[in-house]
Amino acid sequence: MNDIAWIDAALTSARPRAVSALLRYFRNLDNAEEAFQNACLKALAAWPRNGPPRDPAAWLIMVGRNVGIDDARRTAKQQPLPDDDSLSDLGDAETTLADRLDESHYRDDILRLLFICCHPELPATQQIALALRVVSGLTVAQIARAFLVSESAMEQRITRAKARIAKADVPFETPGAPERSERLGAVAGMIYLVFNEGYSATGGELPLRAPLCEEAIRLGRLLLRLFQNEPEIMGLVALMLLQHARSAARFDTDGAIILLEDQDRTRWDRAMIAEGLALIDKAMRHRRPGPYLVQAAIAALHARAAQPEDTDWPQIDLLYGTLERLMPSPVVTLNRAVAVSKVNGPEAALAMIEPLAADLSGYFYFFGVKGAMLQQLGRNEEARVAFDRAIALANNAAEAAHIRSHLDRLQKKV
Amino acid sequence: MLYAVLCYNSEDSVFSWSKQEEEAVMGKLIAAQEKMAKAGRLGPVARLMPTTAATTLRKDREPAVVIDGPFAETKEQLLGFYVVDCENLEEALEFARDLGHANPGGSYEIRPLLQFRPGTLAR
Numbered sequence: 001m002n003d004i005a006w007i008d009a010a011l012t013s014a015r016p017r018a019v020s021a022l023l024r025y026f027r028n029l030d031n032a033e034e035a036f037q038n039a040c041l042k043a044l045a046a047w048p049r050n051g052p053p054r055d056p057a058a059w060l061i062m063v064g065r066n067v068g069i070d071d072a073r074r075t076a077k078q079q080p081l082p083d084d085d086s087l088s089d090l091g092d093a094e095t096t097l098a099d100r101l102d103e104s105h106y107r108d109d110i111l112r113l114l115f116i117c118c119h120p121e122l123p124a125t126q127q128i129a130l131a132l133r134v135v136s137g138l139t140v141a142q143i144a145r146a147f148l149v150s151e152s153a154m155e156q157r158i159t160r161a162k163a164r165i166a167k168a169d170v171p172f173e174t175p176g177a178p179e180r181s182e183r184l185g186a187v188a189g190m191i192y193l194v195f196n197e198g199y200s201a202t203g204g205e206l207p208l209r210a211p212l213c214e215e216a217i218r219l220g221r222l223l224l225r226l227f228q229n230e231p232e233i234m235g236l237v238a239l240m241l242l243q244h245a246r247s248a249a250r251f252d253t254d255g256a257i258i259l260l261e262d263q264d265r266t267r268w269d270r271a272m273i274a275e276g277l278a279l280i281d282k283a284m285r286h287r288r289p290g291p292y293l294v295q296a297a298i299a300a301l302h303a304r305a306a307q308p309e310d311t312d313w314p315q316i317d318l319l320y321g322t323l324e325r326l327m328p329s330p331v332v333t334l335n336r337a338v339a340v341s342k343v344n345g346p347e348a349a350l351a352m353i354e355p356l357a358a359d360l361s362g363y364f365y366f367f368g369v370k371g372a373m374l375q376q377l378g379r380n381e382e383a384r385v386a387f388d389r390a391i392a393l394a395n396n397a398a399e400a401a402h403i404r405s406h407l408d409r410l411q412k413k414v
Numbered sequence: 415m416l417y418a419v420l421c422y423n424s425e426d427s428v429f430s431w432s433k434q435e436e437e438a439v440m441g442k443l444i445a446a447q448e449k450m451a452k453a454g455r456l457g458p459v460a461r462l463m464p465t466t467a468a469t470t471l472r473k474d475r476e477p478a479v480v481i482d483g484p485f486a487e488t489k490e491q492l493l494g495f496y497v498v499d500c501e502n503l504e505e506a507l508e509f510a511r512d513l514g515h516a517n518p519g520g521s522y523e524i525r526p527l528l529q530f531r532p533g534t535l536a537r
Contacts (some may be wrong), residue, residue: 005435006519044415053518055489056424126522218430224466225426228483237466282482 008046011040014057015137016222017106020113021061026068027172029116029134029162038071039064066095086308107226108174109274113181114223118190119168128194133158136215146198146212148205184227188236188292191219195240199247202398204255206247213244232285235293238276258401261308273303293326294319306326315340329376330359334366346376364393370405380410416457416527417506418497422490424466424519426460442516450498450509450537457497457532465491497527 015036021330022032039060111128116129132138138146144154175183182337197211220237227233249263258264268354280300283293296379297320334353341349350373353366360366387407394400433441450456464483472479484491496513500506503524510522 009427009430009435010424012520013424013430214432221429221464221466222426228466229481234466234482274465275467278463282467285480399494 004213007052008043010047010052010056011043011060013028014060016110016113016135017057018064019062019134019137020103020109022064022068023113023116024109024172025065027170029165031068032064033134035064035068035071036060038067042067064276080205085250104173108180109177110222110226111180111183111187112171113186113378114190114209114219116165116170118186119165121164121168122161124193126157126164127244128191128197129154129157131190131194131219132164132212132215135219138215142211148208160214184223184230184233187223188220188233188244191216192222192292194219194239195243199243200395202251202255202257203397206255210247212248213240216240217244229285229286230290231283232290232292234279235290235296238283239292239296239299241272241276241279242296243305245269245276246301256397256405257398258328259402260302265306268303276300289326291323294323294326294356298323311342313339330356331363331365334360334363334369338369341373341376345352346373350377362393364390364395364399367393369407371403371406375406386408415500415502415506417500417503418499418527419506419510420466420492420523421491421494421496421513421520422523423517424489425493427519428493429464433482441483443513446512446516447496449512454530455499456498457499459494459496461494462492473488475490485497494534495518497530 017287018039019032020035022035023029026035026167027033029046043056043060047053052193071309085263114131114133117134122130126149127145132143132146133140139157140152143158144151149157171179195213195216198214198216199211201209201212209236217237217240220233220240224233225236245268246260248265248269249265250258250259250265252258253279277300279292280296283296289297291334297317299317301312301319317336317339320332323332324336331375333356337352340352350370353370353373356366367386367390371390373384374383384407387410390403391400391407394403447456447459468482468484470481470483470485496509498506498509500509503526506524510524514522520529
């Protein structure tokens with residue numbers, strides 16, 4: 001990497017800590033972001049000349065704070081600005097001071113910044129867009145591309161989200177243990193939303209949206225660094241790593257869906273899987289399984305199977321049972337039914353999903369699973385009806401095409 | 415003399431690399447090791463998972479305590495190491511400089527080995 005690429009990477013990785021500390025100083029998101037921007041400009045001038053600072057985030061916080069204060073002064077009194085060099089040559093003593101000021105707040109600062117983005121009044125899409133803009137520092141153009149909307153539409157979405165937050169009360173006091181854990185849960189949920197925004201992409205959209213998965217993993221790791229002993233955060237990061245590890249194998253060259261059992265497992269990313277498994281290993285020691293950890297454990301059983309036949313379906317069935325207790329939902333039961341069909345056959349699975357019909361009458365995947373079970377039982381006419389319903393409910397062309405391939409197979413059999 | 419070259423860098427930064435950046439840096443690092451590897455003077459090379467995957471056993475108390483995370487929270491983290499056979503410190507520094515050109519940022523700690531057993535790992 002050249003100088004600029006290195007500086008760019010350093011600025012990106014310093015961003016969450018720097019912006020969140022500046023937010024604490026200025027108590028206003030716009031001012032904090034502006035101060036950070038100004039500090040970045042100074043960094044681009046100073047770092048190639050003086051070499052990178054030992055702690056880029058501390059440097060940016062100090063400089064950003066000074067510039068912000070100078071801006072305020074200038075507006076107030078029109079005083080001349082100090083020259084750049086007095087800002088960019090921060091003495092070690094000053095950096096140490098900044099460290100000490102910030103180290104104690106560091107975790108709660110970043111958590112606050114992330115938490116602001118999950119304000120309950122913001123719809124999910126705005127939460128994600130805001131987090132990507134404010135915490136990750138993606139440009140509006142980058143975010144717009146990932147969401148497949150125009151730049152001006154995304155600009156509006158983010159402006160609206162910020163306006164709402166400006167009106168809301170931002171919690172600046174240091175949170176107590178219950179508040180902290182509540183925030184952590186909300187933030188984990190938001191990060192998983194970012195991930196799914198990328199993961200649900202299909203075919204041609206994939207190259208545009210996959211960066212969302214990578215960004216979510218980065219945010220997840222950041223959160224885990226701050227809260228090292230939270231098994232649910234380990235579970236969240238593991239879940240994202242194990243799912244993302246399969247991304248190269250999930251679609252064929254035409255963008256059609258390849259089912260888990262048909263995927264070329266040699267194309268799964270071994271490094272991501274290894275890290276995911278290591279995190280699950282660590283999390284299990286806590287003996288407090290939560291929904292993310294259980295889902296990660298299910299993904300891990302798939303990842304461990306070199307061939308689809310090696311999959312430990314009875315264990316997956318058990319884990320889905322645990323998940324049903326932790327997070328009762330017809331969708332979880334539907335997923336469990338797939339495992340049950342492998343262990344006890346399609347009849348048992350069908351009996352399990354029949355009661356879900358009312359809840360899931362608008363859900364593509366329900367009719368896909370139902371059709372597949374009926375097909376396995378040789379009830380082809382009923383299977384066709386279910387598949388037709390699935391196609392009508394498909395969220396995108398790839399899903400519809402996938403079901404159509406089932407119908408084609410039915411056709412050949414008849 | 416055997417030296418360990420311990421690689422310290424900001425993991426926030428390293429684990430934010432895009433796939434292309436990652437491949438570019440790794441390619442350059444391999445090239446930088448080639449001379450020593452060909453001379454049969456490059457020992458084990460390891461890259462570590464992020465510190466979030468680490469677990470620490472504090473054995474300064476009884477019973478020992480298991481803690482999630484790395485031994486110490488530091489600005490730069492231990493992310494990997496090389497073992498090389500060098501004539502002297504100057505040569506070890508030269509090797510580290512070559513690596514540094516391939517992968518700027520962070521630091522290398524060059525530490526002579528007191529004892530080395532290559533082990534029997536077969537892969």
